[in-house]
Amino acid sequence: MAGSKREKRAGVKVKKAAGKTRSGKRRAGRRPGKAQAKGATGRRAGAGPRLAIIACTWHPLESIENAAREGYTYGPDILVLPVRCTGAVTVANILRLFAKGLEGVLVLGCKEGDCHYFNGSERCGEIIEETREILEWGGIAPERLGFTLISGSEGRNFEDALDAYMKDLKKTRGRRKRVA
Amino acid sequence: MADGPCGDERKAVKVGVVVCECGGEIKRSVDLAALEKGIAADPVVAGVFRINYPCSAKGLAAVGEAISKRGLSRMVIAGCSERLFGRLFREALSGFGIDPSFVGFANIRDGMAPGGAGGRKAGTAKALNLVRMAAASMAEALRVEVLEAGIKPLCLVLGGGVAGMAAAGAVATRGVKTVLVEKEKEPGGLLRSLNAVFPSYRRADEFIGAMLDEIAGDLVEMVTGAEVESVTGHVGNYEVTLTGGRKIEAGAIVVATGASVLSPDGLFGYGDNDIVVTQMEFEHMLEGDKQPGGKIVMIQCVGSRNPERPYCSRICCTASIKNTILLKERYPSAEVTILSRGFAEYAGDLDRARDMGVKIIRYTPERPPVVGGNSVEVFDTISGMETTIPCDLVVLAAPIVPSESTRALAAKLRLPTDEYGFLIEPQPKLRPGEFVPRGIYVAGSAHWPCTITEAVVQGYSAGSRAFDLINAGKVSKSAFVAGMEEDLCRGCSRCCEVCMHGAIEMVEAEDGMKRALHMPIQCTGCGVCVSVCPSGALSLKYATWRQVGSAIEAIV
Missing domain, CATH: 3.30.70.20 (Alpha-Beta Plaits)
Known part of the structure; x- marks a missing residue:
């Protein structure tokens, strides 16, 4: 069933309309209503990974907002930090977020050629590489810093990016224990 | 910058938070009473108000009342997305004395807050975090002022080709002084090496003459034999030094430095085989009194649409067909075969050339034609057979490539170029031909290979936009x-x-x-x-x- 596959996604919960699965349709419940919220079992508050998503306000933030309007909800411990352009994301600020005790940071930028300013997300890729090196020196799995370029047209782009990142993050969990 | 607001500005910092109910929308995933309590406990926050629909006229009035009552100087709107109502709140709150730079947003509605798995408790905790972050950021925000700069009432056009002349004309006819800089002794650009131009079949020098008449007058000053030495300054106020030491103060710059044609050295025997020439050389041969050749083979896409230069040069198909028609009109007995990889659609008079008896053979890059001493061997993909065409002249259609001077200029003006070296604007789709916000406009083949018609249109467009900028008198942002x-x-x-x-x-x-x-x-x-x-x-x-x-x- 389409629904059950989605429920397995880590830290992500899709609310189903009560009693109706409407299998085959990707997004079942349009708005998270009372009945839907009741049906949402799974992890308790605070049990999911604490994450920060740094999102560029042009494409990625639009995708995130579209995802919400399409009825997609994600872990309660995931905070979205809008930035005007991912080109402005600095090594220091990413490290600060990790220092704050977050398990992961996911940076979402615009696709190549979509940057509102010319090449912000391309530049950001370089900053991310730099930061990952530093994280590795510090014994933090570099995969905990995610970086994906998405387009803003559909909420689905954000959902897919977050799901893929969650999978990567899960893999680092065992490694983190070995390092620590 | 590192200090945040200081002095009196720091003393005046009083951050208020408006929690929007959004008609019960937010209540579903956030416990608003608990959220309000949490926000009030934040030492940064001076006051918190819960208002249903602060975006409505009634709601805005309530926000204004709260601001004046508590003497708030900065506001955080915790509700929907900044994208949706950012402008509305910034404009409305400036009416209550709050600077637009002191209005922050915490999106606790669209997916930012609905807690999903954790229910309302988790949603509330998350919303609180988002509001705390926005409030902390607002407390340190600096006042940002609108910037303004004057504009020098002169437009500098670089490149005296068709695009440059069209741009200069567009600016000058609107009454703004223009300086046109051409690196050669005479204006005309690539057009000077052509005989007749498509689609009018007018002679190229006649065409250049007509364009020069258009820009004749006091408002256009032509500087020939000069190039840009160095550029300093910014939009509205550029100081450009030309070779020879002349300095020009310009408000806007139109770049129309054009492109050059690739010399296809070593391709299809060019350089070694005497019967192989380029289309450009063929143009000159057509000028002469002698028939250039009895049996002519033209090869298209020479050195383009390959891994090194994957782009289509756009104008070579039109040029080859135009030359074929000119040739056949003068020498009807001439036999012309065009070896093509498929014609670009705007190839103009393709049908006319066919009617005149021009043969067209399609080849593939996997089995390119082989040029011999007096024949060309080619694999015809339609018939599936190898054909040998006897000929006494082979004409190669070489592509347009960025010129060295355009490359050098791009470095001096620090304009971005694409992977081939053509100038590329930051937003080719939304603001074609414009380097926002730099007051630099691009037209013609410096940007991408283009036909004469396109170059003229791009020149007019760039010129009128440069005029718009100069006419405004000042830039503000x-x-x-x-x-x-x-x-x-x-x-x-x-x-x-x-x-x-x-x-x-x-x-x-x-x-x-x-x-x-x-x-x-x-x-x-x-x-x-x-x-x-x-x-x-x-x-x-x-x-x-x-x-x-x-x-x-x-x-x-």
Whole structure:
């Protein structure tokens, strides 16, 4: 069933309309209503990974907002930090977020050629590489810093990016224990 | 920049938070009473108000009342997305004395807050975090002013080809002084090496003459035999030094420096085999009195649409067909075969050439034609057979490539180029031909291979936009830009290298050290320079280091 596959996604919960699965349709419940919220079992508050998503306000933030309007909800411990352009994301600020005790940071930028300013997300890729090196020196799995370029047209782009990142993050969990 | 608001400004910081109910929409996933309590406990926040629909006229009035009652100077709207109502709140709250730069947003509605798995408790905790971050950031926000700069009433057009002449004409007919700079002795550009032009079949020199008549007058000054030596300044106020030492102060610049044609050395025997010439050379042969050849084979896509130059040069099909028609009109007995990889659709008189008896054979890059001493062997993909065509002249259609002078100019003006070296504007779809916000416009083949008609249209377009800029008299822009603390700059020049908008220049300071000079009027506020600055001298005025830092610290 389409629904059950989605429920397995880590830290992500899709609310189903009560009693109706409407299998085959990707997004079942349009708005998270009372009945839907009741049906949402799974992890308790605070049990999911604490994450920060740094999102560029042009494409990625639009995708995130579209995802919400399409009825997609994600872990309660995931905070979205809008930035005007991912080109402005600095090594220091990413490290600060990790220092704050977050398990992961996911940076979402615009696709190549979509940057509102010319090449912000391309530049950001370089900053991310730099930061990952530093994280590795510090014994933090570099995969905990995610970086994906998405387009803003559909909420689905954000959902897919977050799901893929969650999978990567899960893999680092065992490694983190070995390092620590 | 690093200090945040100081002095009286710091004393006046009083952050208020408006929690929107959004007609019960937010209540579903957030416990508003608990959220309000949590926000009130934040020492940064001076007052918190719950209002249903603050975006309505009634709601805005309630917000205004709260502001005046508590003497608030900065506001955070916790509700829907900034994208949706950012402008509305900024405009409305400035009516209550709150500067637009002091209005922050915490999106606790659209997916930012609905807690999903954790239910309302988790949703409330998350919303609280988002509001705390926005409030902490607002408490450290700096006032950003609208920037303004005057404009020198002169337009500089670089390149005296068709595009450049059209641009100069467009500016001058509207009454603005224009200087047209051409590096050759005479204007005309690539057109000067053509015989007749498509689609009118007018003679090229006649066409150039007509364009020159259009720009004749006091308003256009033509400077020939000169190139750009160096450029300083910013939008509205460029100082351009030409070779020879002349300095020109310009408000806007139109770049129409054109392109050159690839010399297909070594391709299909060009250079070694006497019967192989290029279309450009063929144009000259047509000028003469003698018939250039009895049996002619033309090969298209020579040196283009290959891994090295994957683009279509766009004009060669039209040029080859035009030359064929000119030839056949004068020498009807001439036999012409065109070996093509498929014609570009705007190839004009293709049907007319066919009617005149021109043969067209389609070849593939996997089995390219082989040029011999007096024949060309080609695999015809339609018939599936190898054909040998006897000939006494082979004409190669070589592609348009960026010229060296365009490359050099791009470096001087710090204009971005694509992977081939053509100029590429930051937003080719939304603002074609414009380097926003630099007051630089591009037209013609410097940008991409284009036909004469297109070059003229692009020239008119660039010229009229340059006029618009100059006519406005001043440039003003919101100051959502980067800011610079000169004292902290170490002169490493990384910011200057990464800035694609030419907003940073390295200048020599009094102590002889090179320091970065940031020109806010040209800055787009993308922050790329901020992320590479090793000393923290650069910061975004609307999201300073301190703002981002305190927002991160506010997460609980």
